[in-house]
Amino acid sequence: MLKKILYGIFTAVFVVLSFSAALQLGNLVRGYTASSYRELAFFAGFALYLVIHFLLYRPVFAHVMAHELTHMLWGAVFGAKTKSIYVSKDGGKVLISKSNFLISLAPYFFPLYALFALGIYAIARDEHQVWLAGVVGAALAFHIALTIFSLTTSQTDLKEDSNIVFSLAFVLFMNMIVIAFILSVIAGPKKVEFPHYLMSVFTGVADMGKWVINMFNKI
Numbered sequence: 001m002l003k004k005i006l007y008g009i010f011t012a013v014f015v016v017l018s019f020s021a022a023l024q025l026g027n028l029v030r031g032y033t034a035s036s037y038r039e040l041a042f043f044a045g046f047a048l049y050l051v052i053h054f055l056l057y058r059p060v061f062a063h064v065m066a067h068e069l070t071h072m073l074w075g076a077v078f079g080a081k082t083k084s085i086y087v088s089k090d091g092g093k094v095l096i097s098k099s100n101f102l103i104s105l106a107p108y109f110f111p112l113y114a115l116f117a118l119g120i121y122a123i124a125r126d127e128h129q130v131w132l133a134g135v136v137g138a139a140l141a142f143h144i145a146l147t148i149f150s151l152t153t154s155q156t157d158l159k160e161d162s163n164i165v166f167s168l169a170f171v172l173f174m175n176m177i178v179i180a181f182i183l184s185v186i187a188g189p190k191k192v193e194f195p196h197y198l199m200s201v202f203t204g205v206a207d208m209g210k211w212v213i214n215m216f217n218k219i
Contacts, residue, residue, distance in 0.1 A: 007166055014169035020204035021176035024197060028180065032192075038133040042186045045137030053145045061089040063146040067107040068092040074106040075099070101161040101170070108150075108157070108167075109174035111143035111182075118185055133186055140182060144175070176201075 034040050065087050072082045075096040080103065083095040096103070117139050121132040151158075151168075158167040177198070184194040 007163055011163065011166040011169060014166060014173050016205055016208065017201065018169045018173035018176070020208065021173050021201045024200045024204055025176045025180055027200075028183075028192065028197060032183075032187075034187075035191075036187075037130045039187055041130045041134040042137035045134030045139075046141040047137075048134075049138040049141035050145060053141070058146070058149070059142070060146070061087070062113075063142070063150070064089065064092040066112045066143075067150075068094040070107040070110050070112050071103060072096065073112070074103045074110070078103060099161055101167070104157045104161045105167055105171055105174075108147050108171040109178060111140055111178060114139035114143055114182065115178075118182055122185065136182065136186065140179070147171075147175075 034043055068085055068087055071094045072085060075082065075094075075098070078098065078100065080096040080098045083097065085094045086092055114136055117132060117136045121129055121136055124132055158164050162170075180192070180197045181194055184192040184197070
């Protein structure tokens with residue numbers, strides 16, 4: 001009973017947070033202009049993958065592999081041991097010794113390939129960062145497109161350790177945060193301030209609260 005009450009509270013919180021995070025990311029992107037070769041390469045890679053995904057080929061096997069590896073990685077973070085892993089283009093399964101909602105939902109908000117490429121980008125020489133930025137953009141588009149595709153099918157992960165509404169709100173919120181973080185690394189902190197974005201998310205929640213209170217007072 002206590003668990004249901006807590007998840008009810010957390011669900012309401014993350015529904016509001018996810019709405020604010022999406023709104024603030026929209027504001028960020030709407031006022032954004034790519035001005036460097038790295039940024040242009042990032043958006044070109046992002047767009048190129050989407051063209052390939054919708055017109056030519058969906059790399060489902062690579063997505064399933066990333067999905068199960070992410071379960072395994074986040075399980076290891078929480079001290080879980082991997083007992084077995086199975087991957088095919090029709091689906092996959094990883095058996096670990098314990099689970100929680102972060103382990104269950106991690107593949108939906110943690111873009112494994114994009115963050116791996118971003119790590120290489122961060123330590124690479126300047127002359128290599130342009131094409132690596134393109135790889136990061138393509139990998140991020142891969143994550144977004146195939147995560148949306150997978151969510152259109154039945155996903156037991158969404159209700160294994162939580163409820164579906166909480167899971168979708170949490171996944172949306174975390175994806176907005178991750179996208180803003182990646183963009184801040186590619187564009188640079190002077191152009192996209194990640195801490196400022198986070199602050200704007202919570203400021204947006206406060207503004208929505210004031211709006212609701214004002215509407216209630218008028219009614």
